Amino acid sequence: MSQSPPQLAVQPRAPRGSLRRYIFSTDHKVIGVQYYLLGLFAVGVGVTLSLLMRLHLAWPQLAIPFLDKLSPMGAPGGVMTPEYYLSLLTLHGTLMIFFVLTTVPQGAFGNYFLPFQIGAREMAFPRLNMLSFWFTLLSLAVLLSTLFIGDGPPITGWTAYPPLSAVGSIAGPGEGMGQTLWLISISIFCVGSLLGALNFIVTTLDLRTRGMTLMRMPLTVWGWFVTGVLVLFAFAVLLAAAALLLLDRLGGTSFFVPANVVISGQLQPHAGGSPLLWEHLFWFFGHPEVYIAILPGMGLTSHLLSIFSRKPVFGYRAMVYSTLAIGLLGFMVWGHHMFVSGISPYTVMAFSTLSMAVAVPAAVETLNWLATLWGGSIRFTTALLFAIAFVSVFVTGGISGLFLAQPPLDLYLHDTYFVVAHFHLIMGVAALFGIFAGTYFWFPKVTGRMMNETLGRIHFWFTFIGAYCIFMPMHFLGLAGHLRRYSSLTDVHYLAPLIGWHVFMSIAALVTAAAQPVFFANLIWSFFRGASAPPNPWEATTLEWTVSSPPPWNNFPGKLPAVRRYPYEYGVANGERDYVMQDEPPPSPGTS
């Protein structure tokens, strides 16, 4: 397919051995697919854990078959103990946030398509890129090993607040080896992410092809680039925090544990630390992490709405500035996770105002999405359906954020199901919809085959309606004062009458999850049997669609493309077509 090209930045041909070619590859395309498969595995495990939790919440006495095989201690006879519920909760959060929401939008799609979209043959540091993936895989293995050791995974949630997470097994099950392994896993993940971030930043800044100015970059690239910057600053701080907490646990230091902590009647040998220090460090990472999960999806949504409504993105510049503003403000709002933590009430005001300010660029993006659809000619592909669903859940999850950013309301809503609904919609569901949209959109380019649209629509409807059925009631439970991370509703009187809602949400979760095999089946079936994909099935303008599907080794046969225009030239008369490719030369004078 590809002749030997004249200029090459990387190896002239693909390595011969399949081990070097598909496993220990430095090719950004292979690494992108590896990240995707890792994310697919993690989301499978993460969703399974959430289903186990949902079963337990709705039917607390239910014996879940096989669960006692996995953990005889955590689920004797298959009935989940309160501590095992918390273990699964920790693992669910960690898997989804780190190994799915951080990994797939950036590590998979970004790795695969950023070089294409800026006209490069490789990431800037291919070996670091490979290393970054293997660190992530190692980190995942360490995390999952907690399921099989000692008393199971830690029970502190993905936020791991000390002293609970700092003093060892005396604080509860999973707080011995489980918590230590969790911290080691997170540290390894941080290193992998930092290497990846360097690659994204340098590649975007240095490897753009001729004519690809910053303001000609597709909004997907802007999403990945800003995400790279956020990862660099946020994960560096998390790595430091995790190292300090490990030292508190293993090295006898007291960064996060104050004097006079008495656990189970035993005075702990610590003095001088502050639990709030961990909260600050954690949320300095944790809040940008929300944008790390969602910015690539926002970029992709802008991209898809333009392509499938056959219209230019409305307000491209405003979109770029909004992405940058979200990234910048994202580092100044971590304190809104700490309104009731005991920080100064004056500081709270500053964090509140800045948090409300983040809503401004988010609203600008939303209005621009609506304006992009306005006056278009919308083609309802599955990818577009998920992009529309993204806008809907982004609005819903964003507006609940306006409540939580107000301290007098957060005072009540903090740590209730309202928060659970908010972050699941804005970062979980929205980012997953972005992942689905990206999959249906780019599958033809990666595999050379189209996905089945009928199966795609079935998958879409179950997932879209299902997600709302799961998370809509949680807003109201939160208003009723229902706290999160409660393994059972039996001991607090005002919670007991709310069980009916849990039954409804659990059934919705089961139905939604039951529809996901349709997606997997579609992936596998289409990979082998799908209709063969032309180079540019969606009539899109960016550079990845100028090459064959699947793309050749070294991405661009022959010379690198030269970019001559803005990435969203749709709805123009260009011969038979209504779009102009980014590398198409300007029309000669006289043609319309």
Add this chain to the structure above:
Amino acid sequence: MALAIALAVTVITLLFCGLLVWRHEWLPRPISTIAPAIDHQFAVSFIICGILFVLAQLALAYMVWRYRARHEARRVNPSRGNGALEEAWTLMAAAIFIGLAVTGYHTWARAHYTGAVPGALRIEVWGEQFQWDFHYPGPDGQFGPVHFKLMNDSTGNYLGLDPQLDPASRDDIVTPTLGVPVNRPVELILRSKDVIHSFFVPELRLKQDLVPGMEIPIYFTATRTGRYEIVCAQLCGLGHYKMRADLLVMTEPDFTAWLKKMAAEQ
């Protein structure tokens, strides 16, 4: 497909509004002086955010349906943006969001800036895995000092008081229930023995973490007698879900009698 997704988005939006209005008292009945102000801020936010929510979702539904591709070719609107429009809506969004934040400042300041009024009833609230202890200073108005080494749940000396050594401890009262008089300002000093907990009484509209190593004061005035629940809002370990206690709001004479009874049980 266009109609289906437009309908789906519309139905979801209406369901949201319907659920909110159907049981408009999702929040439990308020029982503190600050609660009506917080509920008012909730109401303002529901109205403003509700309008934004409905407008955005319905606009999405409308665009999707109205601009679906038809069989006959139609020229799309080739607009790449509109500077004036974009500036206008950016400013409008900023005004609405910051304005909404500002309307709530007063309530937050009232709840947190001033400190308790002099003469408020002072009670130490201690959290530990997985119970609450309430420490009343007794008639002398002095909290006896706690000795962390003496804390021992099995002997019932939860707070490590030493009446032999400390005269201030002799009249102290430690209870598993928080009793307060109605219509009298109360100051709680939140402390934790072990890990982070969070004090939450939905009816008081009051939530605050208890952080080991810190003494965090909060204050409230309850306005209605009755029995309410205190729950832990911050994940504190395996028994987090059952870390609860009762809040008893009593008339002044009932409170005095109750405290006397508790003192006799020490």
